Amino acid sequence: MNTYTHHHHDIVLEWCCGMPAKELADALRASGVEAPLEGVDSRPSSIREPHAERLDLGDASIVLRCLSASWCQDDVASLGEIADQNLRRYQ
Numbered sequence: 001m002n003t004y005t006h007h008h009h010d011i012v013l014e015w016c017c018g019m020p021a022k023e024l025a026d027a028l029r030a031s032g033v034e035a036p037l038e039g040v041d042s043r044p045s046s047i048r049e050p051h052a053e054r055l056d057l058g059d060a061s062i063v064l065r066c067l068s069a070s071w072c073q074d075d076v077a078s079l080g081e082i083a084d085q086n087l088r089r090y091q
Helices: 021-031 069-073 077-091
Strands: 002-006 010-016 056-059 060-066
Touching: 021 056, 021 060
Parallel strands: 010 060
Antiparallel strands: 002 010, 056 060
């Protein structure tokens, strides 16, 4: 799992394979992670378009990124192949 900031108000959680980001976001939403706290104004200062792979927490957000959920389901893919694909994608 990689974790890094995006702009000055977001944090990105990124992983190479496994659960798709939308599925994880839905599970986290169902857990109540975005629920407002009583007495805390957590409304964002600007309007953001909803995004299935982002959890909005006031002006901040958590961006979820799964690079390829299908890699873990492919028996022939090795860790080296996955790493090479990621390097080619982001170089």
